[in-house]
Amino acid sequence: MKALSKRLRLLQTTLSRCCSGAASPPSVPAEPPSLLNLCHQRDLPRAMQALDSMERHGVKADAITYAELIKCCLAHGAVREGKRVHRHIFSNGYLPKTFLINTLLNMYVKFNLLEEAQVVFDEMPERNVVSWTTMISAYSSVKLNDRAMKLLVFMLREGVMPNMFTFSSVLRACEYLSDIKQIHSSILKVGLESDVFVRSALIDVYSKLGELLEALSVFKEMVTGDRVVWNSIIAAFAQHSDGDEALYLYKKMRRAGFPADQSTLTSVLRACTGMSLLELGRQAHVHVLKFDQDLILHNALLDMYCKCGSLEDAKFIFNRMVVKDVISWSTMIAGLAQNGFSLEALKLFDSMKVMGPRPNYITILGVLFACSHAGLVDDGWHYFRSMKNLYGIDPGREHYGCMLDLLGRAGKLDDMVKLIHEMNCKPDVVTWRTLLDACRAHRNVDLATYAAKEILKLDAEDTGAYVLLSNTYANSKMWNDVAEVRRTMRVKGIRKEPGCSWIEVDKQIHAFILGDKSHPQIDEISRQLNQFISRLTGAGYVPDTNFVLQDLEGEQREDSLRHHSEKLAIVFGIMSFPKEKTIRVWKNLRICGDCHIFAKLIAKLEQRHIVIRDPIRYHHFRDGVCSCGDYW
Structure with missing residues (x-):
């Protein structure tokens, strides 16, 4: 009997050591040399063998x-194995403690x-509270928000007081402002509004x-003594395209003594990406260097350089990244395409298929964009038609948009109409506007009249x-029809957005609008512009008056072109x-x-590198050539 008891104690000790990595006590007989290492490595097979022996002898740990x-x-x-442990724990009428059941609960979650x-x-x-919070968090994480909210109600009815983790979890399940307000009120009642995680969750x-x-308002309610809360409010404004406020808060955070x-x-x-602030992005890059292996951060850095038009920096970052995920590859492919280097983007996609991760929805979008802006109709059709078979990706609205843009640029209007009627989603305003353009x-x-009518059915004020x-x-010299459209716009109070270009000089943004003479140096700028045009005219430049969309004559038409905002910038x-x-010039219109x-010729004449970003893409002008290959 003593021998059996000793054997059972040894089984329990073995199980405990296999799970927790504890060393053998001196009184236990010597075991195989590798078992200690296996126990330290959480040797599950040996642990389950010990559990089997304990079950055979009716022993509990x-x-x-x-x-x-x-x-x-x-x-x-x-x-x-986890389910086996569950069965073993509850066998023979054994009633485990609450904390152990919570551990099982967490395992299943x-x-x-x-x-x-x-x-x-x-x-x-x-x-x-741990039991309730575990379940609330589980349902919040999988977006079963109604269940999470109902569990909070039942929890309160049972008299269990939520803690900071409960509120942080249930806030993620809030879909309506009224829900947030109610939870916020409960947080104030129990005095948890100062908790770092609760405040951060509220802000998020x-x-x-x-x-x-x-x-x-939540952020300003009290002095913020934790970086988590600062990060939440900065992220809130950055994600909602309010870069000015995000950067202002970042400066306040640094002045308050919190490192980034x-x-x-x-x-x-x-x-910086949203505001195209390249120089400020470069300053941030210096701080990124200390986090050399952070993939998310380097993907953000890569995106910033691509969207700020600095392909040299983007390529440098991409090539030195030790680990690249599908976001890295997709960002670089899209960046090359948006900056006019479509063929290079497609070559990178070929490399990705060989050595990179599996392409996803966004990757194919970048590939189709590259085809569209290089006029590669056959290639575009190939990628579009094979994306489902090769990668299991169903075409989405954005993919159809890229294909319509590709066909439209190539002048294949009938094919555009056919594709619109074959789409697996209902055409929206953007779809019809692509056809109209x-x-x-x-x-x-x-066909333009037809497309415009379809747009106005969806949005009469578009x-x-x-x-x-x-x-x-106007392109077809149908001036009476132009006048009628403009009369309708006046009646409806619809105004065309004026063309605006801006440039950053000495950390200040200088904006130019056609006809606006408020810039303090506008007279000198206009004088220099006239001199450049005279020199370019001598080299063969002739203003292309096809882009004057007014019923003007001769010199009037040329004068209206002369002071376009991008020329001034x-x-x-x-x-x-x-x-x-x-x-580097940014422009609100194409x-x-x-x-x-003009930009190509002035870049060659002055031996300059000029980059212009319009709402669609970047144009890199150098030596009289544009990266778009005059196809945009």
């Missing part, structure tokens, strides 16, 4: 040992077996619903439809920067053909 064994199953992703977790939860004789959820003022971490810098880079470019008045239709009529850049510095010609 202590709660701590079982908890370690459950964690061991979780670490190995061993669902079957981590295995994403929510039905099993719910069964365990429902059968618990006693549920504490208000931000998710676009309630930035509410988020800012990966989360902070990711938001700063997002703000193609009709304008290729002067198909009848400015773009009226402007594009007016431009289509380019000249101001030449006046302000040394020759070795790139001139660059016109005459300004495109």
